[in-house]
Each structure stands twice: as C-alpha cells, then as structure tokens.
Amino acid sequence: MLHIKNYRATVSLLIGMVLMSFAIQAQNAPATETYNYAKIASHPRLLLNNEDEKAMAKAIGAVPEFKKIDAFIKESADKFILQEPLVFEKKGKRLLAVSRKAFTRLYYWSYSYRLTKDKKYLDRAEKEMLALCAFESWNPSHFLDTGEMCLGLAIAYDWMYADLKESTKQIVRKAIVEKAFKPSYLKENNFFVESSGNWNSVCNAGLVFGALAIMEDEKNECVPIIERAMKSNLLPLAAYAPDGNYPEGPGYWNYGTSFQVMLIAALESALGSDNGLSKSPGFMKTGNYMQFAAGNSGSLFNYSDCGERQVASATLFWFADKTKNTSLISKEMELINAGYYTVAENSDSERILPNALIFGKNLNFSKTILPTQKIFVGHGKIPVAIVRTDWNGTNGQYLGIKGGGADAGHSHLDQGSFVYDVNGLRWAMDFGLQSYITLESKGVDIWGSIEEKGAEKWQAAERWDVFKYNNFNHNTLSINNKKHNVAGKATIIESFEKGKELGAKVDLAPVLNFNNEVKMATRKAVIVDESYLKIEDVVEANLNPVDLRWNMATAATAKIVDKNTIKLSQKGKVMVLKFTANIPFTLVLRPSEDPSKIKAEFKEGNYGDYNQINKGTSMLGFDCQIPANTKANFTVTFTEQKQELKLKPNVIVLDATDPNTASEGDAKYFDVSPIQITDSGDVAPTETPDWNPYGKITVAKALGKTFKFRIDAKAITSTGIAEAGIDRSNNGQLGIRGGGNNGIEKNEGLLLGLDLSEFDSATTFKLTKIGFTLFDATESCVINNRKSQNKMLVYKGSDTDLVQDVKLTADRQIKLVDVSSLGITLNGGLNHQDFLSLFNTGDEKSTFRISGFEFEVK
The missing domain is CATH 2.70.98.70 (Beta-galactosidase; Chain A, domain 5)
Structure with a gap:
C-alpha cells in the first residue's frame, strides 16, 4: 500500500507538472497579440450588447415568427426552473448530454432574464451554475463536453454579470480556468487544436467564450486561450474552401458551423472584429450550401453521419444578415411557422435557438424572397x-x-x-x-x-x-x-x-x-x-x-x-x-x-x-x-408515372393502402392520419400512410393546410363500449382485433374524427361515401351522425342502390356506399371528435371491412 505521505507527495508532484505545462503553454503564446485586450467591451459583451438587446426586442414585437420563438424560449425556461440541478453523469465516455442540457438551460434563463428582468431566472441560473462548477470535472477527455459546458456558463456569467453574487462570479471564473482552460493544454485532451472538423469549432468556441467572459479578472489565462484559437481555428475554416460545402455533411454543419459563427460573433461583439476569420475562402458561401441541404420532401441530403430529418438552422440568420440575402432564410421562416423551431428535442437546433433572434434582429423581412438558383x-x-x-x-x-x-x-x-x-x-x-x-x-x-x-x-x-x-x-x-x-x-x-x-x-x-x-x-x-x-x-x-x-x-x-x-x-x-x-x-x-x-x-x-x-x-x-x-x-x-385523376375537383378519397403500410396492433386503439393539401392542390400523407389520398383541391383557402383523420376502434361489451385493436388486411382494409377474426364483427365498430383546426371556418368537409368490402346481403351496419342524433343510416348488403363505382385514376376504381343522406358537413377551424359512428349489427357470423372514405371540400 502506498504510504499516505508519499501519496500526497505524488499528487502534489502531478499537480505541479500540470501547472507547469499550463504555464509553459501560456508562455509560448505569440509575442504580438492579435487584439488590444484593454479595449474589450463592457458586460454584456457576448453576442448581444444592451443596444442590440433593444433592437432584438423591437424585432420580436414586429415579426410574428420571432414572437413564436421568444414565447417558446420563455416557456421552456419556466419548465427548466422546475427541474433539479444537473448532476455529473456520463454515458459511456461522454458527459455531452449533461453539457448540452446545461448550455440550453443557461442560455434560455439568461435570455429570459434579459428580456423580462424576472429574478426567478437569475436565481435559478445561479443555482445551476454553482452545481456545474462543483462537478469533479467537465470531462476533458471528450473535450466537446467541456467546450459546451464552458460556453453555457460564459453566456450566463456575461449576460447576468451585473446581478450575480460576487461569490458566484468568483466560483465560475475559477471553474472556467481549472476545468476548461488548464485541461485544454494537456496532450491527451487537446486533439481539437489540430482538428479540421467540428471539434475545433465547438471546443475553441467554448474556450473563447469563457476567455472573453472573464477577461478583466483572469487576463493572463484568457489571452493565450484566444491567441491559440485564432491560429488553430484556421484549420476548420480551410475546409469550407472553395465553395462553402461542409465536408462532414448537413447534420454536422448545423453543429460545427453554428459554433464557428458563435465564435466569430463573440469576437466581433467583445473585441470589435474577428480579425479575418470569416473571410476564409468559401466560408461566406456556406449559407448557400445549407440552403440546398434539404429536398422538397423535407429530408436532408444526409450523406456521411447525418440524419435524414430536417431541423431548424438558426445560424442561417447570421449569413442572411452578413450577406444581405434574405432568400437564405425564406425556408427557415416556413419552418418556424411549421413548428420546427419550437419543439423540445435536446438537439443542436434547440439549444442555440436564441441565435435566430440575435442574428436576425436587423433583417428586413418585407424583402424576404424565395431562392432562384437551381x-x-x-x-x-x-x-x-x-x-x-x-x-x-x-x-x-x-x-x-x-x-x-x-x-x-x-x-x-x-x-x-x-x-x-x-x-x-x-x-x-x-x-x-x-x-x-x-x-x-x-x-x-x-x-x-x-x-x-x-x-x-x-x-x-x-x-x-x-x-x-x-x-x-x-x-x-x-x-x-x-x-x-x-x-x-x-x-x-x-x-x-x-x-x-x-x-x-x-x-x-x-x-x-x-x-x-x-x-x-x-x-x-x-x-x-x-x-x-x-x-x-x-x-x-x-x-x-x-x-x-x-x-x-x-x-x-x-x-x-x-x-x-x-x-x-x-x-x-x-x-x-x-x-x-x-x-x-x-x-x-x-x-x-x-x-x-x-x-x-x-x-x-x-x-x-x-x-x-x-x-x-x-x-x-x-x-x-x-x-x-x-x-x-x-x-x-x-x-414519375402520372396518374390521371378521374375524381371531380374538390373531392378527396382516402383509399386503403395496398400493400398495407398502415399502423395496427392489439393495443393500437386509435390512429391519426395527417393529410396535407399542398399549395398546388394535391393531397398527400405527411407520414407513412394509413390511407392513400386522391384528389385535386381548388378551394383557395384550403391550400397549404393539413387535416387529421382519426379512427377509434371500439367493441360493445356487457359493461359498455370498450377499446379494441385496429387491424389491417394485406391490402390495407380496416378491421377490428379481439373477436373471432380480424374483420369488423357483430358489436364491433369505429368512431371517426376530423381535425380541421388549420382551416378557415368557411371551409367545409362533407362526408359523402364509405367503402365496405366482404359485405354480403345478410349483413348490416348502423351508421350514426353523432353531430345530429336523429340522423341514422342502416346500411344492408341488399341496399345495392347505394353502392357506386368511384373511378380514382385510369387504372384504379373502387366501390363506395353513398352516405350523403346523413348530412355530415364539418366546418373548418374546429377539431370534430367522434362525428360519426358505425357498428356491425348483423348476426354472429357477420364480418366485413372498411376500404375507404370520400369527402367533398367547399
């Protein structure tokens, strides 16, 4: 066993070696400094000074999309207040999930405090900062964790500087130096210094934010951090040459480039210039690359380690402002209105969300145009x-x-x-x-x-x-x-x-x-x-x-x-x-x-x-x-095989998916199918379809809207109506699980709902037809207009006069039953829950399936 005295001596020696290494690195900083650090701006100096804050508040009041983002940030900040402070908890070799939560919380609380002056954000942020500073480390062996942690703390320190307790500021400064700066000089941690990828941008951004935040109190430690970054950071910037496309793909663009822009913007706001970083060949073109990164399907060109789903790219607001090209954010404005910016995902896009407001505050949105480049x-x-x-x-x-x-x-x-x-x-x-x-x-x-x-x-x-x-x-x-x-x-x-x-x-x-x-x-x-x-x-x-x-x-x-x-x-x-x-x-x-x-x-x-x-x-x-x-x-x-639509204009048919792609299961009691009416009037599902929609809509107010068609599977039991599982045949036709077979048997049925919340109240959907299959002359089904209880239709297999051939395309024709006599007309602006019920009322051997529905839009 190591003697305790020798153990302490060994620890002291190791600490001394670390401090010596740190000192040597600091001494090796360039003799000529890049900046006159004595002229650093006063707090708040990172990204958003007091005058910028006023301009941003004005923009929020004038731009509806910015109001949505502002409200989401504050609502999220309020939710974060209710959560316990974060604890040191690694997943594998990473602390990154904790660091990102810390960054998000601190950025949102700092933002909300500056905009509202509500002390609850200050108090909760201060509590979190102390908890983070008490961590045993910020996991410098995976330095992304350290970089993001440092950046979040730096923003909170700077943005709430005037109102933080002096003791808290001292603890934060010490933590930034001990847990971020010093470990960054150790060879086993600083792979990022020689990296040409996102690690360089992220880690250097975190360290530079920390250095700019605490400069006046820790200048000897801060200056070498910034000077090293100014040299090291040229490596990832070189990767944008010559045209701006990002080597690691669109997903990592949202990571690496976002932190690269934050680094540049922080240098500009605190020291007045980025000293040429943004002039690196290709860098100012990269917004154009990201503009092309997503297809009209909404999916990214997801090469390399990139997910397919498109996410918010708040950093494009910086490029739009710098290049005075608002077409760069035309699709982003659409994404804001579609809810992409205001969803809690614990993602790159969520935690830097305030950047959209910070970088977009001076844009002229009346001149936002769609791109023309093909x-x-x-x-x-x-x-x-x-x-x-x-x-x-x-x-x-x-x-x-x-x-x-x-x-x-x-x-x-x-x-x-x-x-x-x-x-x-x-x-x-x-x-x-x-x-x-x-x-x-x-x-x-x-x-x-x-x-x-x-x-x-x-x-x-x-x-x-x-x-x-x-x-x-x-x-x-x-x-x-x-x-x-x-x-x-x-x-x-x-x-x-x-x-x-x-x-x-x-x-x-x-x-x-x-x-x-x-x-x-x-x-x-x-x-x-x-x-x-x-x-x-x-x-x-x-x-x-x-x-x-x-x-x-x-x-x-x-x-x-x-x-x-x-x-x-x-x-x-x-x-x-x-x-x-x-x-x-x-x-x-x-x-x-x-x-x-x-x-x-x-x-x-x-x-x-x-x-x-x-x-x-x-x-x-x-x-x-x-x-x-x-x-x-x-x-x-x-x-593309053009299918000539045979339906009349403004008629929508929801046809069973063949082959079956619909959701089903013993515990799948209901299904909601979102169907979009595109700007050109076509109808299409917005996810893996439970129904194949056909139709061409010319009602102007219905264009660009989405309705949600809901089915609930039910069974009548001795104790009342119970939930039942949804079933689909191989050709997608609808049945009910739980009985003798998976068709719709006696005392089984469906409730229908239609969410038309996105539509104008003057727009109406009328249910006109329902498709039944495997329905013989002895079977019957009771169909109720639940909006008007005195309207009911008992459809029997012998009622052949109600069956109509509906031609969808030149090679697709189906049989539907006319139910227009039920008078089911649903107005836009409302979620119509349980507007119709249909139940099998035949004998014990009776079973059938549902193959589709028809609506008329006016």
Whole structure:
C-alpha cells in the first residue's frame, strides 16, 4: 500500500507538472497579440450588447415568427426552473448530454432574464451554475463536453454579470480556468487544436467564450486561450474552401458551423472584429450550401453521419444578415411557422435557438424572397452537386450527388451516392447515421482516420463493417465485392448548370480501383428538362472481367415489372425506373430492414447484430459482369408515372393502402392520419400512410393546410363500449382485433374524427361515401351522425342502390356506399371528435371491412 505521505507527495508532484505545462503553454503564446485586450467591451459583451438587446426586442414585437420563438424560449425556461440541478453523469465516455442540457438551460434563463428582468431566472441560473462548477470535472477527455459546458456558463456569467453574487462570479471564473482552460493544454485532451472538423469549432468556441467572459479578472489565462484559437481555428475554416460545402455533411454543419459563427460573433461583439476569420475562402458561401441541404420532401441530403430529418438552422440568420440575402432564410421562416423551431428535442437546433433572434434582429423581412438558383456545385474535400428545380412548397425535383473519400470526419463509403425527391416524396434515400452509442456500447470501433492509422489499417477498420457505412448499402457502384478504396477520392469532373440538364459527373475510378481493375468509371446524374432523373454510368474493365453491383435504397415499395423495369410506389404515387445497358445485367431486389439477417458481401456470415433496423426500407439495382477490356454503358431513368385523376375537383378519397403500410396492433386503439393539401392542390400523407389520398383541391383557402383523420376502434361489451385493436388486411382494409377474426364483427365498430383546426371556418368537409368490402346481403351496419342524433343510416348488403363505382385514376376504381343522406358537413377551424359512428349489427357470423372514405371540400 502506498504510504499516505508519499501519496500526497505524488499528487502534489502531478499537480505541479500540470501547472507547469499550463504555464509553459501560456508562455509560448505569440509575442504580438492579435487584439488590444484593454479595449474589450463592457458586460454584456457576448453576442448581444444592451443596444442590440433593444433592437432584438423591437424585432420580436414586429415579426410574428420571432414572437413564436421568444414565447417558446420563455416557456421552456419556466419548465427548466422546475427541474433539479444537473448532476455529473456520463454515458459511456461522454458527459455531452449533461453539457448540452446545461448550455440550453443557461442560455434560455439568461435570455429570459434579459428580456423580462424576472429574478426567478437569475436565481435559478445561479443555482445551476454553482452545481456545474462543483462537478469533479467537465470531462476533458471528450473535450466537446467541456467546450459546451464552458460556453453555457460564459453566456450566463456575461449576460447576468451585473446581478450575480460576487461569490458566484468568483466560483465560475475559477471553474472556467481549472476545468476548461488548464485541461485544454494537456496532450491527451487537446486533439481539437489540430482538428479540421467540428471539434475545433465547438471546443475553441467554448474556450473563447469563457476567455472573453472573464477577461478583466483572469487576463493572463484568457489571452493565450484566444491567441491559440485564432491560429488553430484556421484549420476548420480551410475546409469550407472553395465553395462553402461542409465536408462532414448537413447534420454536422448545423453543429460545427453554428459554433464557428458563435465564435466569430463573440469576437466581433467583445473585441470589435474577428480579425479575418470569416473571410476564409468559401466560408461566406456556406449559407448557400445549407440552403440546398434539404429536398422538397423535407429530408436532408444526409450523406456521411447525418440524419435524414430536417431541423431548424438558426445560424442561417447570421449569413442572411452578413450577406444581405434574405432568400437564405425564406425556408427557415416556413419552418418556424411549421413548428420546427419550437419543439423540445435536446438537439443542436434547440439549444442555440436564441441565435435566430440575435442574428436576425436587423433583417428586413418585407424583402424576404424565395431562392432562384437551381443548382449548387461545391468542390473541395467532399464535393457535392445539388439541384432543386422549384422552391415553392413541395413542388419540383431535387437531386443530390456526392464524391469525396473516406478521409473526412464522419465519412461513409458513399462516393457516387445520390438522393432524389419529386413533389415532396423521397424515392432514392440514404440510411444516414447510426447512433454512436449503439455501436460503442457493443464494442464496435468506429473511430480513426487514414492519417492516424494509415491506409492499410483504415481500409480494414471495423467502421466499414457497419451496414450503414459501407458502399454496398449506399446508392453507388461496387466492384468485385470490395469496399471502396479509402485512399481514393471521387471528384466532380463536370457540372451541368444550364440548359436541359442539371447535375454533375463524378469520377469513381479512384475509389473503385485497388490494382487498376477499371480503366475508367464515371457516374453522371442529371435532372432532364426539369422532368425526370437520368443516371448514366460508364465503367471500362481492364485486363480482367469485373463484377459490378448497382445499388439504391428506398422507402418505397419496389416491384420488378420486367427485365428492364422496376416500379416504385409510395403514398399513392408511382415512379418507374427503366434500366438499359450494352451488356447483359440482372435486376435484383435486396433486403435492408434487418442487417443481422443479411449476408455481408465482404466476409463469411451476416452483418453484426449491432446494426440498427431500417424499418420500411429495401434496396434495388442490378448485378452484372463486365468482360475484360470492355466499356459498359448503363442508363437508369426515373420517371414519375402520372396518374390521371378521374375524381371531380374538390373531392378527396382516402383509399386503403395496398400493400398495407398502415399502423395496427392489439393495443393500437386509435390512429391519426395527417393529410396535407399542398399549395398546388394535391393531397398527400405527411407520414407513412394509413390511407392513400386522391384528389385535386381548388378551394383557395384550403391550400397549404393539413387535416387529421382519426379512427377509434371500439367493441360493445356487457359493461359498455370498450377499446379494441385496429387491424389491417394485406391490402390495407380496416378491421377490428379481439373477436373471432380480424374483420369488423357483430358489436364491433369505429368512431371517426376530423381535425380541421388549420382551416378557415368557411371551409367545409362533407362526408359523402364509405367503402365496405366482404359485405354480403345478410349483413348490416348502423351508421350514426353523432353531430345530429336523429340522423341514422342502416346500411344492408341488399341496399345495392347505394353502392357506386368511384373511378380514382385510369387504372384504379373502387366501390363506395353513398352516405350523403346523413348530412355530415364539418366546418373548418374546429377539431370534430367522434362525428360519426358505425357498428356491425348483423348476426354472429357477420364480418366485413372498411376500404375507404370520400369527402367533398367547399
């Protein structure tokens, strides 16, 4: 056992070594300082001084969207007050979840205190600050945790400086120095200093905020932090060159670039200038890249470690202000009104939400216009080309294609991959991100780089065994069952920015080749005449034959129609893929839902059980062999199959989903299906559909609105009406679980609801028809207008005069029963709960299903 005296001596020695290291680092700071720190602004100096605060308050009063954000921040701040102070609790190697909660709480309380002067925010923030400062550490071994913690404390310290207790300020200053500054000089912690990715921007931002906040009391410790950051921070800024596209993808743009902008803005507000950081090549163009990051489906071009779902990008308000280009935030204003900004997610977008108000306070929103640019082409480390043919609502086509390599942070082996949207639906998708903790907790090593490990070890890295990360499961080409070459880089060799074609051509040979297997390999992806997508691949084999795999992931239902055709269907829409080539090929459909049941191409056995389920997805493509010394040409066209609508204008039919995509289950007692009427009058579900909607609406006040159709499954028992499970047949027709079978049996039925809250009160929906199937002449159903109890219809299978053929499209016709005599007309502006009930009143053997509903809109 170590003697206690020796133990204390050892600890003292270690502390002394740490302090000495800190001192040496500080002494090595540049002799000439970047700033005259004596001229630092008075508190509050970070992002928002007192005059800025007045301008922001004025903007909140004038801009309805800003009022929504302001109200959400204050409501959230009030909720946070009721929660206990945070405690030191790591998940795996990270404290990051705690740091982010701390940042969010402190930012929201500081904001609310400045806007309201209500002391409850000051008191609660001070309590939280003391709890955070008492942590054993801010987990500097994963320095993102430390950076975000420091930034949150710095804002609270600065924004509430005048009213914080002096003892609290002393404790905060000491914690920032001891728990953030000093650990940042230790080699085992400061990987971020030499990083060109988001770590650099986030960690340096946190440290610089801390230094600017406590400068007058801790100048000797603060100045070296800022001076080091001014040099180190050039690394991530260089990654934006030359065109502004972010190497780590849109998801990490929202992280890295947001903190980069906050760092720049804090230097400007506290010291009067960012000393040229924002003038780094490509940086001021990056707002334009992010503007193109989401398709008309609302999904991101989610290459690399990026989730698909679009989130708020408050940082775009900074770029809009700096460039005087309000088109950069035109879609953000739509997202605010759609609720994307005001949802508690514990996400990057939530905790920096005040930035939208801070950076947007001086914008002229009367001059906000939609973008007119149709293509963005960005070269650099991870080159991309992104096309959007129409910026109105969900209209038009959207294409994203990428190059690059496996040497950028968070990269996948997805070189040559593409996504494709048409009129609000994504047809070609990317599986995107798998949560790191789900892999790390199973011992999967997903970290490293080619610089760190070398090409050979990085090629064999466990990261590329993950289903979502390797090339076999992206929308790209693979040869000879090999993973892409991690040392190769795919470049954009040609772009098509005018005329009938919009898109780009990518050279894939460097990522396919290891030993010159192919003489050439290019992929051209273009939208033609703003009408259809064309993918052209040219691959020339060298001295030996080459096995080629063409792959694409989709959430649509795929069906091989013939040897050259695959039909995709989703949400009532159809996309036809036509494949042609100058050599033989075989179309294939590939599974993707459960990777643990899928044979891995690169090894014996299946993918590991640590891979996440990809529910509702599949893959498609073709396999072929290219003979030696042969140039193979492949073309795939994506053409939306226009279904000529046969319904009269302003009639909506909700048809059963075939094949069934509807939710069901023994404990699934009700379902709410949101259906959108687009700006152009089309109707479409906003999520995986429980009903396929058909119709064309011309009622102006109904355009751009969403209604919610609700069904509640019920059963009449001896004790009253009870909940029952919803069932769907293979072709999506509606039944009830719990009886002898899963149809609607005697004493089983449904209650219907229709939420028209978004609509003008003058807009009406009239229920006119209901579809019944498996309904014979002996069966009956009682249908009640629950808005008017004296209106009831007993429909019997013998009432053939009520059955009408309803033609939806040229190739889709269904039978519906006329129930217009019930007089069910529902006004907009209200949520109509239980407006109708229908119950089976036949004999014990009676059973039927519901296939659809028809409404007239006026």
